[in-house]
Amino acid sequence: MNDQLPPLPADQVLELLSAEIDGEFDAAATDLGLTPADARARLDATPGVAERRAALTGTRTALAVPELDEATRERLVSTALQSPAASDELSTRRARRSMGRVIGIAATIAAVVVGAGALAVVAGDNDNGDDASLTAEAPSADEESGDDDSEGDSVGGDDSAEAAEDDAAFDSDGGTAGAIVGAPDPYSYFLDFGDVTSPDALQAAVAGQLRGLAAQSLPATGEQLFDAPTTRFSYNAGCYAVLVEDFGLTPPPVMQGPAIYAGDSVQVAVFAVADGYQALVIGSECEVLDDQFVTPEP
Amino acid sequence: MGVRDERPDSELAAAAAAGDRRALEALLYRHTDRIHAICRRILANDHDALDATQEALIAVTRGIAKFDGRAQFTTWCYRVATNAALDEARRRSRRPVTMEEMPEAAHASAGPDDIVASRLDVDAGLARLSPDYRAAVALRDLADLDYAEIGQILGIPPGTVRSRIARGRAALAGLIGNQEGTPEHPTQSTP
Numbered sequence: 193m194n195d196q197l198p199p200l201p202a203d204q205v206l207e208l209l210s211a212e213i214d215g216e217f218d219a220a221a222t223d224l225g226l227t228p229a230d231a232r233a234r235l236d237a238t239p240g241v242a243e244r245r246a247a248l249t250g251t252r253t254a255l256a257v258p259e260l261d262e263a264t265r266e267r268l269v270s271t272a273l274q275s276p277a278a279s280d281e282l283s284t285r286r287a288r289r290s291m292g293r294v295i296g297i298a299a300t301i302a303a304v305v306v307g308a309g310a311l312a313v314v315a316g317d318n319d320n321g322d323d324a325s326l327t328a329e330a331p332s333a334d335e336e337s338g339d340d341d342s343e344g345d346s347v348g349g350d351d352s353a354e355a356a357e358d359d360a361a362f363d364s365d366g367g368t369a370g371a372i373v374g375a376p377d378p379y380s381y382f383l384d385f386g387d388v389t390s391p392d393a394l395q396a397a398v399a400g401q402l403r404g405l406a407a408q409s410l411p412a413t414g415e416q417l418f419d420a421p422t423t424r425f426s427y428n429a430g431c432y433a434v435l436v437e438d439f440g441l442t443p444p445p446v447m448q449g450p451a452i453y454a455g456d457s458v459q460v461a462v463f464a465v466a467d468g469y470q471a472l473v474i475g476s477e478c479e480v481l482d483d484q485f486v487t488p489e490p
Numbered sequence: 491m492g493v494r495d496e497r498p499d500s501e502l503a504a505a506a507a508a509g510d511r512r513a514l515e516a517l518l519y520r521h522t523d524r525i526h527a528i529c530r531r532i533l534a535n536d537h538d539a540l541d542a543t544q545e546a547l548i549a550v551t552r553g554i555a556k557f558d559g560r561a562q563f564t565t566w567c568y569r570v571a572t573n574a575a576l577d578e579a580r581r582r583s584r585r586p587v588t589m590e591e592m593p594e595a596a597h598a599s600a601g602p603d604d605i606v607a608s609r610l611d612v613d614a615g616l617a618r619l620s621p622d623y624r625a626a627v628a629l630r631d632l633a634d635l636d637y638a639e640i641g642q643i644l645g646i647p648p649g650t651v652r653s654r655i656a657r658g659r660a661a662l663a664g665l666i667g668n669q670e671g672t673p674e675h676p677t678q679s680t681p
Contacts, residue, residue, distance in 0.1 A: 210656035214630060216637055223649050247663040252631045254612050254662060257527035264540070268526075269518045272547035273511070433545055 199238040200231075208235055209245050213252070274477055275434050385451035385460040388473055391484055398462055398471045398486045401447055431478035432461070439463075439483070441470060453481050462486070493519055499563040506554045514554055517563070518547055524633060525571040531628035532575035532621050534613040538582060539575070546574035568633045569643040572625050579621040615665035619658050626651055627658035 200208070204224055208231055211220035221231035235241055260268075385401065388394040436442065445461040451473065452458065458481060459474045465485070473482040495502060495516035502520075505513035525546050530539035549570045557566060616624050622644065629640045630651075637648040637655075644651065 206660050207652060207656045210659055211652050214637070214652075214655070216652060219637075219648070220652055223652075248656075248659045251627075251659045251662040255531060255627065255631045257523075257530045257632065259523045260526055265519065265522050268522055268540070268544055268547055269515060271544060272518060272551045273515060275548045275551055433548060 197230075197234045197237045200234050205235065205238055205241065205244065206248075209241065209248055212245070213249055271431070271478065275431075384449050387453075388451045388458070388460060388482070389454050391482060394460070394471055394473060394482055394484050395486055397451070397460070398447075398469060398484070399489065401462075402469065402486070402488060431474065434478065435461070435472060435474070435480070436463070439470060439472070441465065495520075500559060503554070503557055503563040504559060507557050507559075509555075514551065517554075517567075518550065521564070521567055522547065525567065527632045528568060528571045528625075528628045529575040529578070531616060531632060532572065532624045533578055533582070534616045534624070535582075538578050542571070542575040542578040545578070546571040549574060564633070565635065565639050565643070568629060568635065572629065572643055576621055576625065612662065615662040616658075618661050618665070623654045623658045623661075626654035627662070630655050 207224065208217060208220055211217050217231070218228040221228045224231065226234070385397040388397050441463040445463045446469070447462040449460060450457060451460045453473050456475065460471060461474060462469050462471045468488055469486040471484045471486055472480050475481050493512055493515040495513065499517065502513045502517045506517055522543065526539060526543040529542040529546065530536070533539045533542060550567055553570070557563070625644060626640055629635045629643060637651045640651045641648045
């Protein structure tokens with residue numbers, strides 16, 4: 193009986209054999225406009241089917257991926273489990289930063305309205321820097337206040353007011369689009385930031401690196417040290433994913449690289465934001481040890 | 491050593507969704523290898539696969555509270571993994587590819603280490619497919635999902651799933667020498 197049946201076209205043979213491996217033969221036959229019995233008969237009438245079946249079956253074995261070693265598995269899982277805590281912490285810091293910014297703006301307005309000379313002078317002299325310093329100081333100033341703004345925040349859930357605040361302050365789309373003149377291209381430079389234990393040291397290190405980049409005629413994209421091997425720690429991607437979301441930043445960082453913080457090896461990542469740069473000091477557990485807004489030099 | 495828990499996924503997922511951290515940890519340990527395997531085959535690159543695995547585990551951790559149990563945990567979890575891998579593939583397509591990241595050509599299998607050569611062959615075979623094709627094959631052969639589940643995850647009809655899997659397997663079979671010839675342009679969309 194099979195002798196009377198025409199062989200199937202190669203693509204149909206392939207689909208039927210593959211579907212057969214997966215127990216989906218009947219559905220495949222029907223989709224091809226054949227009854228399962230006809231499909232089976234015509235398949236059997238096609239030369240070389242047994243070899244093809246064996247070849248396709250063999251790919252399943254070839255696809256197997258070795259299990260991860262225990263240490264890698266442990267690290268991946270523990271990093272993931274720490275992410276909510278890191279996120280909550282970041283939300284708290286973000287809220288504190290926003291609060292600091294609001295207080296700063298209110299103080300400036302009050303100073304102007306009341307005409308308090310000294311405050312007005314400070315605000316006038318230090319327009320950009322004022323915002324930066326308030327931003328930088330807010331987290332440490334509030335750390336003792338037991339600020340619990342982020343309690344109950346679901347991980348990754350954007351909280352209304354603070355998200356709005358932060359969107360305004362760190363509006364990534366607008367920020368990057370309205371980039372600072374002379375800002376590096378949005379590709380990561382891999383640089384050593386040295387000792388960044390104090391806020392001033394971090395500010396100076398980042399400002400210095402920015403000066404260094406600005407002094408160069410920026411190399412073409414292909415020449416940039418993008419994804420240098422030492423940035424390929426597997427925790428980085430997940431860690432950055434949390435950080436950029438919670439800080440409202442746009443990846444990739446314009447610069448990143450190793451640094452020392454209180455004697456420990458850390459990473460510094462610098463992101464372009466609306467009116468400057470946000471520098472993060474990131475510990476090995478993805479905790480943010482310091483964050484500083486750095487105003488670009490004119 | 492990771493947390494071991496004999497309870498089924500559904501129970502662990504429900505407990506994890508309710509805030510049981512140990513249950514979540516056990517779930518993550520249980521599925522990390524599979525998540526990694528899916529990412530590894532979609533991305534055909536060790537580094538990117540680890541990054542995507544990390545992203546997926548974080549996404550599971552952050553999203554477990556919203557998991558309502560209507561779908562199987564594995565389907566949901568592998569969807570997260572697939573999305574993480576496809577996102578990583580998209581990111582990779584926008585940045586320069588280093589020599590280390592380029593899949594080796596088939597002739598690399600002439601090397602002395604058969605295991606490594608075999609891995610390179612598989613990667614080279616997979617590299618000829620678009621990530622969407624690789625995803626279909628990986629979800630079937632590594633995650634044991636049926637066509638309907640794979641279709642849900644990838645947002646395509648079961649017939650397209652079947653076609654992608656067939657072409658993916660044929661490409662792989664052709665390259666690793668299990669089959670003569672290779673399929674027609676497997677990186678093109680399925681008709």
